[in-house]
Amino acid sequence: MVAEWFFQLNENNPLLLGLIRVIFVVGAVLALVPPLIWWERRLLSWMQDRIGPNRSGTITFPDNFPLKGLAGKKVRTFGLIQPLLDGVKLFFKEDITPSDVDRKLYFIAPAIALFPAFALGATLPWGPSTGLYGILTPIADVEIGVLYVLAISSLGAYGLVLAGYASNNKYSLMGGLRASAQLISYELAMAMSVAAIVMAVGSMKLTNVVAIQEGPLWGAVPWAQNWFILTPFGFISAVIFLIALVAETNRAPFDLPEAENELIAGYHTEYSSMKFAVFFMGEYAAMFVFSGVFATLFLGGYNILPVNWMALHDATGAGIFKFLSNANYWLAPLVFLGKCFGGITFFIWLRATLPRLRYDQLMNLGWKSLLPLSVANFIVVGLWVIGTELYGVAGGWAAAIGAMVIGYIIYLNILTVSKKGAPATTKRTVTMVNPEAGRRSVAMVDPSTPKSP
Amino acid sequence: MSSTLLNQVAFYLLSAIAILGALGVVFLKSPVRAALALVANFFTLGLIYFMLGNQMIGISQIMVYAGAIMVLFLFVIMILKDQTPEEDKSLFQDRRFIFGLLSAIVICGLIWALVINPTMQSFGGEMDRSYGSPQAIGRSFFTTYVWPFEIISILLLVGIVGSIMLAKRKF
Numbered sequence: 001m002v003a004e005w006f007f008q009l010n011e012n013n014p015l016l017l018g019l020i021r022v023i024f025v026v027g028a029v030l031a032l033v034p035p036l037i038w039w040e041r042r043l044l045s046w047m048q049d050r051i052g053p054n055r056s057g058t059i060t061f062p063d064n065f066p067l068k069g070l071a072g073k074k075v076r077t078f079g080l081i082q083p084l085l086d087g088v089k090l091f092f093k094e095d096i097t098p099s100d101v102d103r104k105l106y107f108i109a110p111a112i113a114l115f116p117a118f119a120l121g122a123t124l125p126w127g128p129s130t131g132l133y134g135i136l137t138p139i140a141d142v143e144i145g146v147l148y149v150l151a152i153s154s155l156g157a158y159g160l161v162l163a164g165y166a167s168n169n170k171y172s173l174m175g176g177l178r179a180s181a182q183l184i185s186y187e188l189a190m191a192m193s194v195a196a197i198v199m200a201v202g203s204m205k206l207t208n209v210v211a212i213q214e215g216p217l218w219g220a221v222p223w224a225q226n227w228f229i230l231t232p233f234g235f236i237s238a239v240i241f242l243i244a245l246v247a248e249t250n251r252a253p254f255d256l257p258e259a260e261n262e263l264i265a266g267y268h269t270e271y272s273s274m275k276f277a278v279f280f281m282g283e284y285a286a287m288f289v290f291s292g293v294f295a296t297l298f299l300g301g302y303n304i305l306p307v308n309w310m311a312l313h314d315a316t317g318a319g320i321f322k323f324l325s326n327a328n329y330w331l332a333p334l335v336f337l338g339k340c341f342g343g344i345t346f347f348i349w350l351r352a353t354l355p356r357l358r359y360d361q362l363m364n365l366g367w368k369s370l371l372p373l374s375v376a377n378f379i380v381v382g383l384w385v386i387g388t389e390l391y392g393v394a395g396g397w398a399a400a401i402g403a404m405v406i407g408y409i410i411y412l413n414i415l416t417v418s419k420k421g422a423p424a425t426t427k428r429t430v431t432m433v434n435p436e437a438g439r440r441s442v443a444m445v446d447p448s449t450p451k452s453p
Numbered sequence: 454m455s456s457t458l459l460n461q462v463a464f465y466l467l468s469a470i471a472i473l474g475a476l477g478v479v480f481l482k483s484p485v486r487a488a489l490a491l492v493a494n495f496f497t498l499g500l501i502y503f504m505l506g507n508q509m510i511g512i513s514q515i516m517v518y519a520g521a522i523m524v525l526f527l528f529v530i531m532i533l534k535d536q537t538p539e540e541d542k543s544l545f546q547d548r549r550f551i552f553g554l555l556s557a558i559v560i561c562g563l564i565w566a567l568v569i570n571p572t573m574q575s576f577g578g579e580m581d582r583s584y585g586s587p588q589a590i591g592r593s594f595f596t597t598y599v600w601p602f603e604i605i606s607i608l609l610l611v612g613i614v615g616s617i618m619l620a621k622r623k624f
Contacts, residue, residue, distance in 0.1 A: 015459070105486070143586055147512045154520035158492065165485060204587055 003132045010135045021139045025121040028337075033284045034083035039341075040284075040348050042079065047352040057081035087277070095273035098168070105166035110271070110278035113159025117285035119152050124292045127302055127332040129207050138206065145206035146198055149293055150191050153248055156286065157183040160250075160257060160267045163279070167270035175266025178359075179257035182247055185366040190244035192374035193237040196381040197228055197297055210301035214308070219393040223311045227300040233384065233400065236377045238298040240370050242346075245294060247366070249286045252351035259356060291343025292336065299339055302332035376407045464504060471497040495519040507585045 009017045038053070045052025057077035065071040097106065123145040127133025142148060157180040164176020198204055201212045217224035218231065228234030247254040258266030268279045300306060309325035312318070328335075357365070380403045388396030470493060477490030495518040502511030594602050 102483075102485075105489070142508050144508045144512045147509075147516060147587075151512050151516035151520055154516065155496075162485075162489070 029285050033281050036284050037083045043348050044352055053079035053082040056085055090277040093273040098270050100168045102166040105162050109159050109163035110275045114282040116152050116156040117282050120289045123148050123206050125207050126336040141207050144204050146204040164267040169270050171263040172267050172269045175257045175263050186244040186247040189370035189374045193240040196237050196378045199381050206296055213300045223308050225306040225308055227306045229298040233381045240374045245290050251347050253354040253356050291340040295339035302336040304328050304335045467497045467501050492519050509585050509587050
């Protein structure tokens with residue numbers, strides 16, 4: 001019934017259907033932000049051995065309540081109403097605008113910060129491309145889907161930079177500048193890691209990326225799906241992409257733009273009431289949508305498990321696999337949502353586990369580790385593609401593994417030659433100027449050794 | 454509502470924003486606002502490319518201009534701080550204004566004569582869908598234009614190495 005109505009709409013009024021597609025994505029993102037905030041607070045407090053918000057929403061029914069089963073009972077909702085109450089609080093708080101801010105930019109900045117999070121969802125397919133889901137998702141199946149994701153996510157810095165600038169506050173400005181510097185640094189590694197995937201797929205369409213992942217695993221195992229996280233180069237890309245993702249959404253341990261022990265609250269120091277809430281909402285919406293991007297690129301999109309049910313059905317003839325194949329089709333949106341929630345749970349887990357990086361550690365990680373690794377990975381994938389085209393599947397793997405081994409040997413050589421491979425946390429050296437030897441000469445002093453008199 | 458009418462409405466709306474943005478770059482006093490107007494102009498230009506059916510050029514416009522260059526541009530402006538110039542009262546008596554107006558008219562005339570007039574006939578046509586697709590662009594980069602492409606990448610590499618050499622004084 002509903003499906004037929006949508007098919008008719010597709011023929012008669014594609015414009016209205018387009019609008020419905022937009023509402024599906026934007027509505028889902030908007031509606032899921034409060035539960036996400038609740039989930040983060042509860043999970044974080046559980047991980048840190050605290051209780052967290054669990055009192056609001058507890059209903060105690062009176063003894064003379066008409067429904068006998070509920071009379072005198074206490075119904076707990078585990079603090080599920082807390083985000084709602086937070087929203088009410090933020091709405092009714094006084095909206096203070098400091099007197100010396102750049103007013104127009106100060107008002108525009110939260111809106112610009114919110115824009116990329118919602119715009120990013122436009123190319124994500126949250127269901128299979130056949131049948132009913134095919135006309136409902138994605139909003140626009142553009143030729144340049146991956147580039148669109150990268151381009152829109154790079155616009156995310158504008159809101160933060162403008163907020164920092166317009167607030168007319170040193171701490172805000174520093175937060176905004178840090179946000180933009182961080183974004184520029186990690187964008188490169190992110191783009192290179194995704195470029196490797198684009199090369200393996202041979203198309204930038206996100207629906208094609210998912211379709212390739214539904215093919216046989218490693219080109220050899222017909223009953224399994226080739227999720228990119230299960231392939232060696234895809235796994236490296238996924239790790240790089242995930243780290244860059246955390247940095248781009250300004251989440252711990254990369255939350256330097258709002259490092260509260262250094263910058264008060266960073267770029268949103270001067271924002272209060274609803275304007276602050278918009279920044280907050282933008283951060284969670286971005287987390288949600290970026291998790292969707294990760295699921296699409298590396299985790300097989302909307303597929304529930306990396307198993308090709310129809311191939312199993314054809315091989316064994318068992319009816320259960322046909323049923324599972326149908327279930328995989330119809331449950332696709334729920335599975336996609338589940339993957340997004342999994343990604344956010346990972347974000348929260350990271351926040352509970354890792355301390356915030358120092359600024360130089362952040363830059364070293366981005367420029368000296370992630371970028372070379374992603375470029376090397378890019379070359380390996382290139383060789384894999386050439387090898388597969390020339391000598392078949394086995395040739396491709398031989399080329400890729402050979403390139404990986406050579407790359408690792410080169411890396412070890414560089415490590416031993418430069419001796420700068422030790423992570424910054426294990427040993428800290430302080431650079432001091434030796435006044436006797438002139439201004440240019442620099443001596444390295446290890447603080448752990450006692451100073452000679 | 455017919456789709457051509459809708460396309461026209463969208464086109465005029467986007468063009469209006471792009472033109473306002475371009476005017477804002479020139480007329481806004483605060484450098485940061487001018488930069489923001491430039492971002493708005495680039496972004497809407499990218500959207501107009503999308504409307505014309507060339508997604509690759511549109512996304513390049515947004516990514517390269519609105520995304521990367523503008524972030525660096527904002528950096529520079531913020532380091533310069535807000536240097537709003539004094540109000541220039543004697544604008545029309547200034548000789549620079551007259552010469553500026555004259556050269557603007559000359560440039561507009563040149564653009565009309567050399568660019569817009571010869572291409573007038575090609576406006577309003579339907580474009581081939583495969584034209585300017587990512588695959589086509591990539592193929593022409595690595596076949597027809599492989600030497601210019603490689604030489605440009607070496608040039609960029611030299612630029613990067615040079616800027617690091619200049620910026621990093623101590624070794």
